[in-house]
Amino acid sequence: MTLQLLEERIARDAKIPGPDILKVDMFLNHQIDTDLLWEMGMEFHKLFASENITKILTVEASGIAIACFTAKFFHCPVVFAKKGNHRNVGDNVFTADVFSFTKGSTCTIQVSKDYITSADTVLIIDDFLADGNASLGLKSIIDQAGARLAGIGIAIEKGFQPGGKMLRDSGINVQSLAIIESMDENGIVFAH
Amino acid sequence: MTLQLLEERIARDAKIPGPDILKVDMFLNHQIDTDLLWEMGMEFHKLFASENITKILTVEASGIAIACFTAKFFHCPVVFAKKGNHRNVGDNVFTADVFSFTKGSTCTIQVSKDYITSADTVLIIDDFLADGNASLGLKSIIDQAGARLAGIGIAIEKGFQPGGKMLRDSGINVQSLAIIESMDENGIVFAH
Numbered sequence: 430m431t432l433q434l435l436e437e438r439i440a441r442d443a444k445i446p447g448p449d450i451l452k453v454d455m456f457l458n459h460q461i462d463t464d465l466l467w468e469m470g471m472e473f474h475k476l477f478a479s480e481n482i483t484k485i486l487t488v489e490a491s492g493i494a495i496a497c498f499t500a501k502f503f504h505c506p507v508v509f510a511k512k513g514n515h516r517n518v519g520d521n522v523f524t525a526d527v528f529s530f531t532k533g534s535t536c537t538i539q540v541s542k543d544y545i546t547s548a549d550t551v552l553i554i555d556d557f558l559a560d561g562n563a564s565l566g567l568k569s570i571i572d573q574a575g576a577r578l579a580g581i582g583i584a585i586e587k588g589f590q591p592g593g594k595m596l597r598d599s600g601i602n603v604q605s606l607a608i609i610e611s612m613d614e615n616g617i618v619f620a621h
Numbered sequence: 622m623t624l625q626l627l628e629e630r631i632a633r634d635a636k637i638p639g640p641d642i643l644k645v646d647m648f649l650n651h652q653i654d655t656d657l658l659w660e661m662g663m664e665f666h667k668l669f670a671s672e673n674i675t676k677i678l679t680v681e682a683s684g685i686a687i688a689c690f691t692a693k694f695f696h697c698p699v700v701f702a703k704k705g706n707h708r709n710v711g712d713n714v715f716t717a718d719v720f721s722f723t724k725g726s727t728c729t730i731q732v733s734k735d736y737i738t739s740a741d742t743v744l745i746i747d748d749f750l751a752d753g754n755a756s757l758g759l760k761s762i763i764d765q766a767g768a769r770l771a772g773i774g775i776a777i778e779k780g781f782q783p784g785g786k787m788l789r790d791s792g793i794n795v796q797s798l799a800i801i802e803s804m805d806e807n808g809i810v811f812a813h
Binding site: 454455456459460461462463464466467489490493494497498500501504505506507508509511540541543544 | 652
């Protein structure tokens with residue numbers, strides 16, 4: 430379900446500093462246009478309104494803002510997976526290893542066992558979907574908790590990378606607000 | 622300006638796993654109660670409504686949620702300072718070194734020069750104020766940009782640590798929604 434407002438913003442402002450790199454830090458993941466993200470949250474709520482969502486799960490840091498605005502419409506908590514070892518989380522955690530193409534390295538994400546349980550129906554929200562590794566890591570945590578995965582809401586999917594197909598082929602309801610079919614020096618083409 | 626709802630939540634749920642450590646990750650910085658943070662954002666808006674805020678500045682990751690809900694009331698963007706080196710930010714950045722007592726180490730925070738400029742009036746929002754180092758780092762970035770610092774909004778101030786006094790003594794308008802005077806095995810005492 431395309432969000433036209435987001436596509437227009439990407440078309441207007443996004444930069445492509447290198448192959449497969451989409452720079453949207455002017456409105457999404459460094460500076461945050463909170464009015465735009467509010468609209469995105471409303472759209473995710475429409476898309477998953479029938480799912481009885483009890484938790485929104487994302488990864489720090491750039492997923493937190495979208496997850497929070499989405500959760501506001503569901504009136505449910507956000508849980509954000511932390512990266513690496515944090516002192517105050519404790520040993521009572523679910524973990525998963527995630528390879529990040531942005532950073533070129535693997536990191537461990539972790540979620541306290543107190544905050545995702547078998548009673549939860551969880552919606553994953555993230556800013557980007559490319560190879561799908563972050564989503565798989567979050568799904569692993571949901572599986573470890575015995576919770577139900579209701580679906581995955583993504584702001585920007587790189588449709589030319591394999592994550593979206595892989596996740597949808599496995600039966601997951603993946604909804605991306607903008608899907609980029611191709612991007613290069615000639616511009617950005619969206620899939621509809 | 623105390624927010625009673627927040628004090629009540631701290632009194633009910635917060636844990637004190639060690640000296641000077643307040644664990645509020647069940648509603649503030651791992652799992653996020655978005656309805657509570659919405660109220661906190663509304664309160665920060667009341668406190669700084671006359672300041673013509675153009676940007677909310679915070680640090681990843683745990684400041685982002687409160688900053689976003691606050692910015693929603695100001696209808697202005699959030700900028701969150703990133704920790705360490707991120708590939709997609711580029712060299713065009715302001716930096717400051719911040720010693721984190723939580724992690725026991727110094728990290729470099731950075732903000733793109735594109736997103737804080739001399740035209741901005743900036744409100745700093747953060748989850749905790751203890752020794753004030755994170756606030757000083759963010760203030761340094763605002764100073765480097767030639768922007769105006771309108772004030773600092775804090776969710777929970779550890780009033781028994783020196784950051785609040787140090788910042789207020791330097792003339793900064795610091796507003797904390799809950800100020801903890803003391804905390805130990807006997808409970809938490811708030812300053813009013």
